[in-house]
Amino acid sequence: RQWLEWREWFSFRFCSHSRFVDHAIVCSRDEAIHTMTKQHFDMLVIGGGATGSGIALEAVRRGLSVALIQSSDFSSGTSSRYPTCLLLQGGIGFRESGFRARSLRQFCLDDKAAIERPKYLQQTKHYVREYDVHVIQGATDNLFYFVASLFLRFISVRFLSPLSPFRKRGMTSLIYKDHLQQDSRVNVALITTATAAGAICANYCRVVSLVDDGAGKVSGATFLNRISGETCAVKADLVVNATGANCDFIHQLLPESMKNVENPGNKEKLGAPKVGFHLVLNKPVVEKGKGFIFPAQDGSVTFFLHYHGFTLAGIEDWDHEINEPLDNNQIQEMLSELNKFVCCTLTLDNVQSAWTGWRPIMKNHTSVRDFTIDQTIPGVISITGGAWSEYRLMAESLLDRIAPQ
Numbered sequence: 001r002q003w004l005e006w007r008e009w010f011s012f013r014f015c016s017h018s019r020f021v022d023h024a025i026v027c028s029r030d031e032a033i034h035t036m037t038k039q040h041f042d043m044l045v046i047g048g049g050a051t052g053s054g055i056a057l058e059a060v061r062r063g064l065s066v067a068l069i070q071s072s073d074f075s076s077g078t079s080s081r082y083p084t085c086l087l088l089q090g091g092i093g094f095r096e097s098g099f100r101a102r103s104l105r106q107f108c109l110d111d112k113a114a115i116e117r118p119k120y121l122q123q124t125k126h127y128v129r130e131y132d133v134h135v136i137q138g139a140t141d142n143l144f145y146f147v148a149s150l151f152l153r154f155i156s157v158r159f160l161s162p163l164s165p166f167r168k169r170g171m172t173s174l175i176y177k178d179h180l181q182q183d184s185r186v187n188v189a190l191i192t193t194a195t196a197a198g199a200i201c202a203n204y205c206r207v208v209s210l211v212d213d214g215a216g217k218v219s220g221a222t223f224l225n226r227i228s229g230e231t232c233a234v235k236a237d238l239v240v241n242a243t244g245a246n247c248d249f250i251h252q253l254l255p256e257s258m259k260n261v262e263n264p265g266n267k268e269k270l271g272a273p274k275v276g277f278h279l280v281l282n283k284p285v286v287e288k289g290k291g292f293i294f295p296a297q298d299g300s301v302t303f304f305l306h307y308h309g310f311t312l313a314g315i316e317d318w319d320h321e322i323n324e325p326l327d328n329n330q331i332q333e334m335l336s337e338l339n340k341f342v343c344c345t346l347t348l349d350n351v352q353s354a355w356t357g358w359r360p361i362m363k364n365h366t367s368v369r370d371f372t373i374d375q376t377i378p379g380v381i382s383i384t385g386g387a388w389s390e391y392r393l394m395a396e397s398l399l400d401r402i403a404p405q
């Protein structure tokens with residue numbers, strides 16, 4: 001595996017695909033929308049998160065003409081809302097889930113990520129910082145972390161300082177190196193690089209319907225320009241649905257003329273999303289360059305990260321409806337949960353901001369980190385799931401899948 005990692009890293013390090021463009025003013029948003037309505041594209045990508053932007057970039061680099069539509073700001077979906085994805089995660093959590101579920105496949109998923117990670121870090125090194133992540137387990141009560149601390153090279157064991165606010169949860173922590181990335185900036189760099197390479201991208205445009213070519217295939221979409229209020233159409237040979245948690249919504253836009261037994265237009269492919277709750281606290285609970293993670297027996301984690309001078313705290317698997325605004329009671333509930341981990345008391349006065357994020361999970365998924373490519377609707381290809389750090393791998397898989405067509 002080490003050899004594979006080096007080989008991949010060297011070949012990637014010296015190829016032009018590893019470069020990001022920091023700024024590119026090719027045309028204004030209005031000009032981009034005008035071009036979209038006039039030109040016929042090889043590919044229309046719906047969704048300007050990590051997945052959609054990565055696909056647009058990979059597609060233009062392969063010589064396709066590409067249009068990308070994003071309903072609000074670029075990266076305003078899961079790609080910027082799930083702070084654990086700020087950590088590129090040494091894959092330790094996934095190895096643990098695989099270990100616990102006795103699933104070799106899930107355990108080995110991290111190998112794919114481990115090979116991809118050096119490329120990702122090479123590409124985004126100016127947006128990424130190294131971080132010490134402390135995993136706190138009451139001494140060695142978790143067999144996986146005990147075994148991992150013995151065998152995995154990146155883990156070391158330390159005693160917690162007597163002044164540590166997490167002292168009440170354990171005496172020792174296992175430490176591994178991870179990276180904290182500025183996710184939205186990487187996302188915008190992807191869009192900028194794709195634009196510089198020839199993609200036509202526009203934000204504040206929401207796809208409201210799919211267009212039928214009359215021969216049983218989707219041949220484009222109509223979208224609402226959310227700034228001017230106009231509705232426009234864009235034509236493309238292939239529509240890529242990279243809308244994350246909204247993936248089912250795009251399937252439901254199937255034109256009436258294309259609905260049949262196989263594609264009734266109301267099949268839900270997504271299961272319940274994984275919702276995470278996050279607070280930015282003005283109390284300095286964690287030192288600079290450090291993060292603390294508390295894995296629970298059910299596989300979810302609670303974390304505290306040092307974040308631009310503040311503390312970013314979060315709990316995964318929180319029970320909350322998607323898109324519902326948060327109220328003070330819910331924030332208070334989360335604070336009580338977080339107070340179980342720290343010696344000090346966190347109150348509403350410490351909260352600077354709060355938000356939720358969600359990860360789409362396919363009904364037939366085997367691992368949360370797995371991604372799914374679905375081609376049940378002619379002319380539409382949907383890609384859901386995966387990980388931020390694997391956006392390039394996902395784009396490559398999708399483009400390889402459609403290459404023969």
Ligand SMILES: Cc1cc2nc3c(=O)[nH]c(=O)nc-3n(C[C@H](O)[C@H](O)[C@H](O)COP(=O)(O)OP(=O)(O)OC[C@H]3O[C@@H](n4cnc5c(N)ncnc54)[C@H](O)[C@@H]3O)c2cc1C
Pocket residue numbers: 046047048049050051052069070071072073074075076077078079080082084085086087088089205206207208242243244245246274276316357358359360384385386387388389390
């Ligand atoms: C709990 C959790 C932990 C994670 N941990 C990690 C990690 O440690 N490491 C890692 O690498 N990754 C991690 N990830 C994964 C990572 O967050 C996602 O893989 C990544 O954000 C990809 O998102 P996306 O582009 O598919 O979706 P999104 O970012 O949600 O993008 C979809 C976009 O489509 C747009 N859209 C929706 N409907 C329409 C429409 N009708 N018209 C136009 N646009 C539309 C939305 O506005 C949105 O911006 C984690 C995710 C979760 C949930």
